[in-house]
Amino acid sequence: MAQSSNPILLTGATGFIGSNLAAHLLLTTKAQVFCLVRAPNAQERLIQAVRAAARAAALDDQILPQLNRLTAIAADLTQPQLGLGSAQWRVLQSAGVAQLWHCAASLRFEPRHRADIFERNVMGTQRVLDLAAALQISQFNAMSTAYVAGKCSGLVAEQPVAHHAAPNNDYEASKRQAENRLLNAHQQGTFQVNIFRPSIVIGNSTTYDSTSDSGLYGFVAAVEQFRQQLRLNGSYVQHCLLRVHTPDGTTSGLNLMPIDRLLHEAIALAQSPTPSQVVYHLSNPFLVSLESLQHALTSIYPDLELQGVRELSELQPVDRLFHRRLRFYHPYLHDTKQFERRRDAHPPADLRLTVPQLERYLQRFITRFRWRNAAPPDEIAV
Numbered sequence: 033m034a035q036s037s038n039p040i041l042l043t044g045a046t047g048f049i050g051s052n053l054a055a056h057l058l059l060t061t062k063a064q065v066f067c068l069v070r071a072p073n074a075q076e077r078l079i080q081a082v083r084a085a086a087r088a089a090a091l092d093d094q095i096l097p098q099l100n101r102l103t104a105i106a107a108d109l110t111q112p113q114l115g116l117g118s119a120q121w122r123v124l125q126s127a128g129v130a131q132l133w134h135c136a137a138s139l140r141f142e143p144r145h146r147a148d149i150f151e152r153n154v155m156g157t158q159r160v161l162d163l164a165a166a167l168q169i170s171q172f173n174a175m176s177t178a179y180v181a182g183k184c185s186g187l188v189a190e191q192p193v194a195h196h197a198a199p200n201n202d203y204e205a206s207k208r209q210a211e212n213r214l215l216n217a218h219q220q221g222t223f224q225v226n227i228f229r230p231s232i233v234i235g236n237s238t239t240y241d242s243t244s245d246s247g248l249y250g251f252v253a254a255v256e257q258f259r260q261q262l263r264l265n266g267s268y269v270q271h272c273l274l275r276v277h278t279p280d281g282t283t284s285g286l287n288l289m290p291i292d293r294l295l296h297e298a299i300a301l302a303q304s305p306t307p308s309q310v311v312y313h314l315s316n317p318f319l320v321s322l323e324s325l326q327h328a329l330t331s332i333y334p335d336l337e338l339q340g341v342r343e344l345s346e347l348q349p350v351d352r353l354f355h356r357r358l359r360f361y362h363p364y365l366h367d368t369k370q371f372e373r374r375r376d377a378h379p380p381a382d383l384r385l386t387v388p389q390l391e392r393y394l395q396r397f398i399t400r401f402r403w404r405n406a407a408p409p410d411e412i413a414v
């Protein structure tokens with residue numbers, strides 16, 4: 033177990049999970065936090081991202097005095113030896129890093145990005161493993177995804193992936209291969225490896241705010257953009273009825289995990305003095321039903337009516353367009369998997385999300401999305 037004052041090395045600290053993790057580590061340890069960040073302006077981008085994460089968690093006042101313990105080191109997952117120059121290498125070697133958190137990845141999924149997805153997620157993970165071995169760290173924590181499980185259903189064990197179930201896309205396939213590299217490193221025994229598998233990560237459970245654009249937020253952005261496009265081409269007048277394909281009724285739904293709860297779990301597991309597992313699901317034991325999501329969306333868009341239909345043949349042309357636009361999200365919207373959490377004697381009941389809470393998460397995102405995209409005022413007032 034790494035001591036709380038030993039230097040920590042992070043990848044992906046300009047991203048959603050990594051920036052929240054960096055903020056959390058600065059606030060809960062005395063450690064120097066070194067972060068591998070892509071150039072240019074690595075230090076500036078790092079500080080901006082960690083401040084934004086802290087702001088979303090209403091921790092901006094607390095984070096400011098801690099930022100001097102944050103150091104960016106220019107690096108790139110796609111470059112041989114991560115593109116580290118001799119000066120950066122010396123800094124890392126003399127730092128005495130004990131613990132590494134690997135959060136950097138590509139979250140793209142489209143086939144046209146296949147080569148880049150595998151380069152970053154598989155080869156990038158291998159390069160970070162090689163660096164960890166060279167630095168003789170004692171613990172390697174990696175963010176994988178619960179969706180390495182692919183198209184399987186039912187209970188997914190905290191075990192290496194069962195390969196009979198195909199992945200849904202190249203992102204999932206690449207994360208599986210990355211897990212294989214991590215498991216090989218674990219078997220070699222050079223350092224302790226923890227593989228964390230988040231489900232769909234959402235904002236802070238107290239403020240409902242986040243800095244993420246992916247997962248649930250990518251889905252909502254797609255709904256928002258579709259709605260705006262219908263408006264622009266005149267199809268959207270006062271009221272819009274969209275039929276959505278909901279093939280399997282009540283047992284399916286979304287697995288949403290608030291970022292602060294996820295990080296508390298991950299850090300507690302990483303600190304365990306007697307780890308009994310390598311793979312851990314950082315998922316919610318309670319699914320949010322598609323019906324709850326529909327309720328939350330219609331309360332935000334009172335003029336948008338979503339109606340579930342069982343057969344694809346019931347979709348009208350505009351619904352089909354909507355269906356195609358959201359195809360990446362279908363496996364996650366209709367998920368029937370349960371992710372094992374061996375550590376729970378009882379599932380933490382306060383992880384169950386209510387519809388009003390879901391509405392707050394969505395509303396906070398939509399406000400940020402519209403602000404950033406500077407939509408004209410008449411489109412802001414829904």
Ligand SMILES: NC(=O)c1ccc[n+]([C@@H]2O[C@H](COP(=O)([O-])OP(=O)(O)OC[C@H]3O[C@@H](n4cnc5c(N)ncnc54)[C@H](OP(=O)(O)O)[C@@H]3O)[C@@H](O)[C@H]2O)c1
Nearest residue numbers: 044046047048049070108109136137175177230232233247
């Ligand atoms: N968010 C979720 O809902 C979710 C769910 C399950 C699993 N995960 C996993 O959790 C991890 C973090 O996800 P996230 O949501 O934080 O992703 P994110 O917001 O997209 O952040 C990705 C991070 O990776 C960095 N990165 C990408 N390519 C890089 C490269 N070539 N060299 C160096 N750094 C690079 C990005 O740096 P730049 O700022 O330079 O782009 C950014 O810091 C990933 O492994 C992801 O698979 C996420």
